[in-house]
Amino acid sequence: MDDAAVLYDKAFRNLTGIPAQSVHQQIHEYVSVPSAEGSPAIQTPWGDEFAPVIKAGVRCAEAWLxxxxxxxxxxLSQNRKRHRQGDPQEAFEAGFLLRLQQTLIMRREAVTSQSTRFDA
Known part of the structure; x- marks a missing residue:
């Protein structure tokens, strides 16, 4: 997943014309959505400056869940408006949607494992 985040960041920077030297940042400088319900943390392509916005997205998704x-x-639509357009809104959406993704995957896996236990 970390490699995918770096590749996404590199492609985005190439498309927008941002200098390539900033692409070679260390992975640990990127913000991750923390683990949830047994799901591992998910790396994002945003740096530490977006950590508060990503965390706000995660909290919003958790409140909905x-x-x-x-x-x-x-x-999602009403809470994203609280952030500036562009990267801040996209970072909020990433936090929100990645938390939903983690939760849905873990719940699906829990249902699947329960159904296979009863079928055996």
Whole structure:
């Protein structure tokens, strides 16, 4: 996953014309969405300056997962507006969607493992 984040970052920088020397940052400088429900942390292509925005996205997704009555699209669209357009909004979305991805994958795996235990 770390390699994918670096490749994404490199492709993005090539498309936008950002100098290549900044691509060679160490992996540890990138922000990760922390592990959840047994799922490993997920590396993002954003640097430490976006950590608060990514964490806000993660918290927003967790609030929705805990039983919010709001539709998912509304929680995402309304909360992303609290951040500046461009990279800050995209970093928020990454935190939000990666937390959902982690949770959905782990819950799917839990259901799959339960169904195979009963089938045996």
């Amino acid at each position: 805990e039983g919010s009555s709001l539709p998912l699209w509304w929680a």
